[in-house]
Amino acid sequence: xxxxxxxxxxxxxxxxxxxxxxxxxxxxxxxxxxxxxxxxxxxxxxxxxxxxxxxxxxxxxxxxxxxxxxxxxxxxxxxxxxxxxxxxxxxxxxxxxxxxxxxxxxxxxxxxxxxxxxxxxxxxxxxxxxxxxxxxxxxxxxxxxxxxxxxxxxxxxxxxxxxxxxxxxxxxxxxxxxxxxxxxxxxxxxxxxxxxxxxxxxxxxxxxxxxxxxxxxxxxxxxxxxxxxxxxxx
Amino acid sequence: xxxxxxxxxxxxxxxxxxxxxxxxxxxxxxxxxxxxxxxxxxxxxxxxxxxxxxxxxxxxxxxxxxxxxxxxxxxxxxxxxxxxxxxxxxxxxxxxxxxxxxxxxxxxxxxxxxxxxxxxxxxxxxxxxxxxxxxxxxxxxxxxxxxxxxxxxxxxxxxxxxxxxxxxxxxxxxxxxxxxxxxxxxxxxxxxxxxxxxxxxxxxxxxxxxxxxxxxxxx
Numbered sequence: 001x002x003x004x005x006x007x008x009x010x011x012x013x014x015x016x017x018x019x020x021x022x023x024x025x026x027x028x029x030x031x032x033x034x035x036x037x038x039x040x041x042x043x044x045x046x047x048x049x050x051x052x053x054x055x056x057x058x059x060x061x062x063x064x065x066x067x068x069x070x071x072x073x074x075x076x077x078x079x080x081x082x083x084x085x086x087x088x089x090x091x092x093x094x095x096x097x098x099x100x101x102x103x104x105x106x107x108x109x110x111x112x113x114x115x116x117x118x119x120x121x122x123x124x125x126x127x128x129x130x131x132x133x134x135x136x137x138x139x140x141x142x143x144x145x146x147x148x149x150x151x152x153x154x155x156x157x158x159x160x161x162x163x164x165x166x167x168x169x170x171x172x173x174x175x176x177x178x179x180x181x182x183x184x185x186x187x188x189x190x191x192x193x194x195x196x197x198x199x200x201x202x203x204x205x206x207x208x209x210x211x212x213x214x215x216x217x218x219x220x221x222x223x224x225x226x227x228x229x230x231x232x233x234x
Numbered sequence: 235x236x237x238x239x240x241x242x243x244x245x246x247x248x249x250x251x252x253x254x255x256x257x258x259x260x261x262x263x264x265x266x267x268x269x270x271x272x273x274x275x276x277x278x279x280x281x282x283x284x285x286x287x288x289x290x291x292x293x294x295x296x297x298x299x300x301x302x303x304x305x306x307x308x309x310x311x312x313x314x315x316x317x318x319x320x321x322x323x324x325x326x327x328x329x330x331x332x333x334x335x336x337x338x339x340x341x342x343x344x345x346x347x348x349x350x351x352x353x354x355x356x357x358x359x360x361x362x363x364x365x366x367x368x369x370x371x372x373x374x375x376x377x378x379x380x381x382x383x384x385x386x387x388x389x390x391x392x393x394x395x396x397x398x399x400x401x402x403x404x405x406x407x408x409x410x411x412x413x414x415x416x417x418x419x420x421x422x423x424x425x426x427x428x429x430x431x432x433x434x435x436x437x438x439x440x441x442x443x444x445x446x447x448x449x450x451x452x453x
Binding site for chain 2: 029073074075076078079082113114115116117118121139140164165166168195196197200
C-alpha cells in the first residue's frame, strides 16, 4: 500500500521538483525515468540545451563528485551514465536542430593495443553534454587514425585514453609524431586513464592529464577559452 | 632447521585475498609476494626443498588496487629486512606503471620482470609475442576467486546488465592453468560463459615464476 501511495508521478511535479527528482533518478541509474523526465521538460517548453545542462549534466556532476569522493563506485557511475545516455539520445537530434552553443570539437579514442573504453565513453558523453562536438574513434587506435581524424574534422582537442600501463606509453608516440609533423601546437592534447597521473601527462608532452570526466570538461573549457583569448589578442 | 609443515599453514583463498599470509620467521631468504601466488610459491618451495626460503604474502585483493601495491611492498620490506639475509619481491609491474620498480630500486630489492603474472606464467617472450588485446585472463587463483576479484567488484552480481559495458570489447577468456585440475578448468569455463566470452585453456605450469625463484633461492 505504502509503495503505491508513495509512487512519484513525474508529470505531477513542478519544474524544480522534477529536476531534483531527475538528479535522484540519475544517481540511482534509472534510465526509463530519466527518459520520461526529459520528455516532460521538453513538452513543457524547455529548450533541449536547458534540459541537457540543468537536468542531466547537473545530475551527473553530483554523481561525478561522489565518485571522486569515494562515495560512489564504478558500477553506480556506469548505471548513471547509462541513464544519462538514454536522455542524451532524445536530446541529441534536437540540439542539432535548435543550434545549441558549440564549445569546440574533440577527437577522442583509446590508444593502440587497448580495448578499454568505459572512461573514454564517459568523457565523450560529458563533453557532449558540455556543448563540445565529439568524434569518437573507439578503441585500439594507431597514431595515423588520430592524426587523420584531427585533420579531417578540423578538431580543436585530441583526447587519448588508456587503462593499461603497457599501453599508456603509446600516447607519447602520438604526441611525438605530432611534433615531428609540426602540428603539435595546433591542438589541445588531453590524456586520461586509471594508471596515468599528472607527472606522466607532463612527461609525454600532453597539455593536461584529466583525472575524470568532469575534470576533462573543465580543462577543455579552460583551454578553449585561452585559445579564443589568444586569437582575439593576436 | 625444520621444514615448515606447508599444507597446514597455507590459509584459504578468502584469507589470502583479504589478509595475505604471514612469514614463518624461518629461513635466510624472504619472498614478499602477492597473495594470489601463495600456493604456487609454497609448491615450488616444497618441490625444490628450499628450507632456507620463507614467504609472506600481501593481500591478493591489491590486484584490484595496483596504486596501493608499492607502499604495501615498501612497508613489508622495511618490516622484515633486518630479520633476513635477502629479500625479493614476487610481483611484476602489476599495473603500477613502473612505480613498484622504482620502489624496489629505492629499497635495493629485486622483483619479477614483466608486466603481470599472466605474462610470467605464460613466459614473458611468449606472452608478448601473442599480442592478444581482446583476451581476459584468469590464473588458478583468479579462477577460484572469480567472484571476489571480478564479478562482485564490477557490480555484476547486482547489475548484470553492465556486462556489455565492461566486456563488450573482449572476445575470449584465457585460463592460464598452473595445475592439471579438471574441476578448476570447469570453473574457468563457467566464468567465460558468465562473461559471454569464448574459452581457451593454456597449461603454463609455473612458467617464469619457477626460474625466477630458482635464481633467488640459489643466490
